[in-house]
Amino acid sequence: MTERRRPDPGATRSLKGPNYTQNMAQAPVVPTGFELPLEPRLPRIGSVDAVALEERAASLAKRSIKKDAKVFALELAIRVTDLTTLEGADTPGKVAALSSKAIRPDPSDPSIPSCAAICVYPNLVPTARERLQGTGVKVAAVATGFPSGQYPTAIKVADVRSAVELGADEIDMVIDRGAFLSGRYAKVYDEVVRVKEACGDAHLKVILETGELGTYDNVRRATLLAIAGGADFVKTSTGKISPAATLPVSLCMLETVRDVHEETGRRVGFKAAGGIRQAKQAIQHLVLVHETLGPDWLTPDLYRLGASSLLNDILMQLRKERTGRYQGPDYFTLD
Amino acid sequence: MSELDRKRDRTPAPQDWTYAPAPESRDVVSIAEQYGHFVGGEWLEPAETYETISPSSEEPLARVGQGMQQDVDRAVGAARGAFADGWSSLPGSERAKYLFRIARLLQERAREFAVLESLNGGKPIKESRDVDLPLAAAHFFYYAGWADKLEYAFPNRRPRAVGVAGQIIPWNFPLLMLSWKIAPALACGNTVVLKPAETTPLTALLFCDVLRQAELPPGVVNIVTGDGRTGAAIVEHPDVDKIAFTGSTEVGKAIQRQLAGTGKKLTLELGGKAANIVFDDCALDQAVEGIVNGIYFNQGHVCCAGSRLFVQESIAEPLIEKLKRRLTTLRVGDPLDKNTDVGAINSAMQLDKIKELVAAGVEEGAEIYQPPCTLPEKGYWFAPTVFTNVAQSYRIAQEEIFGPVLSVLTFRTPEEAVEKANNTPYGLSAGVWTEKGSRILWMAQRLRAGVVWANTFNRFDPSSPFGGYKESGFGREGGRHGLEPYLRFDE
């Protein structure tokens, strides 16, 4: 059995040199650890067969989760939800109401757990922070010129710094898809590294925007790149385009996260965001995680669902499990 | 404690998540206490009967007839009568409409049949529902369309029906094998006497009710149940024009010997020991899925199962690790539970055979791995098994186990892989896993197997011909070629 280097999962910075804040020209062409001669055991970049991947995802989606297993899943889904609003029209009033909803999703049932976080644009971070103070619900801010990422690096990094200063606990960044699709992988990597630095203590989620990457091969590659750059979480989508967090694309990313863990010991989280509107889908996503990564990932520290209308569908399903009656939307607050 | 405090106190610690039982209801199907033989559109009272059970619990399900010589005589007589009386001279387009009706009825009653199949045979409901039933209906639909187009399938050969076909099918895909036999036979204008496997008669018997609903003329399809003696009576019957057999190579050879010199047409679909070949540039996770599907689908009770895994040495270690890890997520249990991945072994006899060969593997020096799983007390069960460090000469690499047991061997070059894959008296199927297109085609060209699956495994379609090379049998089922065994040509 060959000895593998297992770096401390928390010390991602040790993977790079000590003075990393230099300009891009010094960024390695290939991320550290991928140079020749190759390490004996590394997660292979490799290809992904689309037909087989989609079949496997479909097969897992057919798992029949009933009764107490279903209640467990629904409650877990709430606990890992990042309740999201990312609209031009967001106001402090809207975000204050959403924050309250995240703390107490169902006013009539205090046993319903709180969500994991609120996800908002930087300007709304102070409002969210005020509402969520002391509740355990985190404030996640999107940054780096979300959702397009089509801005100079310096601006994107400044965006992150300011969001952190405003009080964000978590930063959801976007990778530069223009750079990725034109083969400038070093730039993509470099930006992740710089953003991670700018995050300080805030945890970093890296959004790949899988719907723009074209192939599952690219999704796998981008996932590895983001993880190499220091991501704490990899995230499927901005939620602004379709397709977003489909089951196959999520499975592809989860398998990559699993490979990194198996080869290096490092645990990276996964967030599925966009297009998850029904409780049934949320449960399917949880099955995917459960059968790919195991129960260790079934926690908000390593798994999130980014959604907005999903929450009420989950609440309706939970109440149906408890009362035996199908529910209607009038009985659940909009926010 | 305030509400907020209470919530903060609930640290979301990861827990294990056990899926609650999710059984498909048995209510959808009603099973009679006893069945006779279906001959000439009627049920014959059986002189002798035996009990058929559910292999996952050993629960008796029904008594069915043990077909004797006189039952077979009457069945062949009814088939001959129906053939002479009009089935073969019926316009193809009318025959087609009967077959279309049968296809639609199977689609309508799919759930009923799927539950019965899982109950009587042991396979997971997920498979009978999502694979066996849809394919069975599709087979009838596909061949319905050929019934009035035979002159296009064989231009200039003037195809005509053969006559009465005797068909003997196995227990691993009972209803599907029935459709593979009956659909092309009827499309070509033949009438049939079919014997389902001894341990799995029930879906064939329920099928007779579909024939009643389809208003198929009496005698066109006759079903006689029983063991090997019934099969022998069908094979030896002088008024049967053609025999189609799917089952073990041993019995296939016996049938071929029996029919020598009689002029009867014969097709055989026998055993296999397929090589599943994985190159280091494969799509790794999908290849693992394909390996698992290749040998654990239907508990490995598949003639074309990928039972010899040839993994390129350069990727052997990571692949085997991934494979073992994947095995731990396989759910073995009640076939009627919708979450079950691997069901019961079909019979005590088969279980003994598997155990014997696995013991031989251990004794010969192969390294055995079985994921932890709790097997039920009653019923016939075997845990998914992988042998590594296997040599070509071991019994587990030579003999067909017909169970959830994989033997792993290594190779270095494509040339070597082909040589080793072909180094067997069998030749039913093979698998190739690589992202390189030219290598797929190069390998496919050289593999001596009737079906080559590239970057997939265990894929079936009524339009795709299936059958073996060498001792895996001869003749093809499916596709245009599947019509040929059921026709005579006046060229």
Add this chain to the structure above:
Amino acid sequence: MSRLPVKKTYKLFIGGAFPRSESGRTYEAEGQNVARGSRKDARDAVRVARAAQPGWAAATAYNRGQVLYRLAEMVEARVPEFAELCSGRDEVEQAIDRIVWYAGWADKLPQVLGGANPVAGPYFNFTIPEPTGVVAVLAPDEPPLLGLVTRLLPPLVGGNAVVAVASETRPLAAVELAEAIATSDLPGGVVNLLTGFRKELAPILASHMDVNALDVCGSDGDAPELERLAAENVKRVVHGRADVQSPWEIASFLELKTVWHPMGQ
């Protein structure tokens, strides 16, 4: 006193729905007011057919066969109504059997029309048929139902979408067929039926740059002019016959694609 029946309105069939002509016009045929389709209706029908065609082509051949079989089921359920609108029960039964016949071809075409080609080199080479796209069909006047079915099914089986111009003098059978199509699981837009004056509609379709093939069966002497118009975008022009069923009828609306790939380690 006998009961007053509710009279049917005879409209166009476009995109799975039954609109009146955008021109608001009708004409009288077989004693009824029937929509008189305009150039804009034809334009809309082609647009909708184009949008629907990729989905129909991408369905499995098995699925297409089943959907067309269901069309036969729907026509079988309306035998008396159809019999009134054509020569009688015999013609309807022939039409149903013809639909079933064609439905059974869907999953067999490449096995008869295509195949692997034994090229002299280390290449795998195969030819497969594919639908040409949007097909315009001019239905014959006789037989009113069987003729229309005979010309509609060949392009459909192969995965094409159709814009058909019904017989001008005998359009009611076509509208009845549209009703059967609407309940058959055929996706909206895969079959579109226009009633109206042939001399108004045919040249529009013949000259339309987004129509791939034209069946001039019911062209009634205007074929040469229509063929000339069709040449502008190199349409495949088919002289369909109203009385024949054959896989070669299907083939006339298919393209053939040949693919090469090296075979090597």
